Amino acid sequence: MYYHKLGKIPPKRHTQFKQPDGSLYKEEVVSSEGFSGIYSILYHTHPPTRVRQVKDPVPYGSKRLQDYSLRQTHLNTSKVVTTGDDYLSARKALLTNADCSISICAPRNRTMDYFYKNAEGDEVIFVHDGSGVLVSQFGRLEIRQGDYVVIPRTVIYKLEFNAGPLRLLIIESASPVETVKRYRNQLGQLLEHSPYCERDIRPPDTLVTETSHGEYLIKIKKQGFLHQYVYDHSPLDLIGWDGFLWPYAFSIHDFEPITGRIHQPPPVHQTFQGRNFVICSFVPRLFDYHPLAIPAPYNHSNIDSDEVLYYAEGNFMSRRGIERGSFTLHPGGLPHGPHPGTVEKSLGAKETHELAVMIDTFHPLHLTEEGLAFSDPNYPMSWTDDSKDSFNEVNTP
Ligand SMILES: [Fe+2]
Numbered sequence: 001m002y003y004h005k006l007g008k009i010p011p012k013r014h015t016q017f018k019q020p021d022g023s024l025y026k027e028e029v030v031s032s033e034g035f036s037g038i039y040s041i042l043y044h045t046h047p048p049t050r051v052r053q054v055k056d057p058v059p060y061g062s063k064r065l066q067d068y069s070l071r072q073t074h075l076n077t078s079k080v081v082t083t084g085d086d087y088l089s090a091r092k093a094l095l096t097n098a099d100c101s102i103s104i105c106a107p108r109n110r111t112m113d114y115f116y117k118n119a120e121g122d123e124v125i126f127v128h129d130g131s132g133v134l135v136s137q138f139g140r141l142e143i144r145q146g147d148y149v150v151i152p153r154t155v156i157y158k159l160e161f162n163a164g165p166l167r168l169l170i171i172e173s174a175s176p177v178e179t180v181k182r183y184r185n186q187l188g189q190l191l192e193h194s195p196y197c198e199r200d201i202r203p204p205d206t207l208v209t210e211t212s213h214g215e216y217l218i219k220i221k222k223q224g225f226l227h228q229y230v231y232d233h234s235p236l237d238l239i240g241w242d243g244f245l246w247p248y249a250f251s252i253h254d255f256e257p258i259t260g261r262i263h264q265p266p267p268v269h270q271t272f273q274g275r276n277f278v279i280c281s282f283v284p285r286l287f288d289y290h291p292l293a294i295p296a297p298y299n300h301s302n303i304d305s306d307e308v309l310y311y312a313e314g315n316f317m318s319r320r321g322i323e324r325g326s327f328t329l330h331p332g333g334l335p336h337g338p339h340p341g342t343v344e345k346s347l348g349a350k351e352t353h354e355l356a357v358m359i360d361t362f363h364p365l366h367l368t369e370e371g372l373a374f375s376d377p378n379y380p381m382s383w384t385d386d387s388k389d390s391f392n393e394v395n396t397p
Contacts, residue, residue, distance in 0.1 A: 007207040007240025040243025055228035062093035062368035074379035078323035094371030099276040105168040112158040119222040122177040125149040126169040132161035139204030175275030200254040210234035257285035280358040296346035299337030314354035
């Protein structure tokens with residue numbers, strides 16, 4: 001990230017900064033990776049430590065399956081209209097490991113009457129359907145369909161969605177979610193060959209300062225529970241902040257695809273990195289332009305990673321079983337590749353209109369009980385029948 005600030009801050013950090021009544025603003029340094037990572041400095045009206053009540057924690061999270069066999073997996077969530085009432089109860093983790101978890105979320109409620117803080121993970125919300133605003137201590141951030149909304153851990157926020165269809169893909173990361181290292185120079189600026197740059201990253205633009213008193217509930221996610229903390233002041237009591245740590249939005253539609261004469265490998269689609277996983281974007285683009293190019297991908301044995309694809313938009317619906325909102329998991333240890341007839345059909349194709357999000361993990365993912373409910377039992381055998389329809393959108397791996 002880059003340096004950003006909103007509101008009022010003193011000219012020098014860790015110095016006296018007074019409120020109109022003569023009392024001091026309360027400074028809070030929010031830092032990542034101890035004091036070695038990025039950080040921001042926040043200026044509160046009230047001490048951020050002033051807790052009125054700690055209520056009983058509530059168990060929270062999905063249950064991993066213990067005996068799921070090694071298999072190509074298709075989770076079809078296309079028919080899902082809602083997954084729960086509110087933002088937190090509607091989050092359903094389908095695949096998890098120690099590094100990340102992958103959830104769908106389609107809440108009925110469009111607003112939240114509490115604040116939320118993930119104390120153990122960064123979050124990336126891909127807005128498949130919907131729009132609204134993320135309101136946090138760092139200000140208001142408008143969110144649109146197609147956005148990745150990246151929220152560092154401990155950011156206290158609530159979401160307000162507009163009316164209409166609402167479908168979110170949420171990736172939770174045990175490590176900081178970052179831009180791709182090979183696209184950054186030694187000072188962190190995104191380089192010319194990066195598929196996006198700082199202009200495409202949207203920070204919060206309007207600070208919200210609430211100095212009123214009342215009862216404010218913050219649900220804090222940590223170690224399998226939602227911990228319920230009650231404060232007598234709003235967490236949105238900042239007069240200003242500055243630094244490198246803040247939530248932001250980046251639209252998948254602003255990802256500029258890298259293309260070539262022959263088939264480009266999946267890393268050209270990489271958008272973010274976490275520890276032991278990557279997030280990639282497959283966006284509309286021209287196909288390979290060598291006269292003998294094969295636009296369809298080759299068979300591929302991912303010997304040390306699990307590949308998850310979330311199908312957002314495109315003509316993949318023509319393939320039996322795969323629909324808008326489908327997930328496929330191609331686990332490490334098995335080869336995967338184009339379906340029968342797809343390679344031949346791809347010859348001469350000029351472009352693709354697909355939109356998909358891929359999460360590649362370098363440790364195995366575990367299916368959850370919630371995920372199993374969406375499982376298509378016939379998918380592992382779907383490469384054997386060459387008489388049926390084939391995959392029109394051929395360039396996803
Ligand atoms: Fe692959």
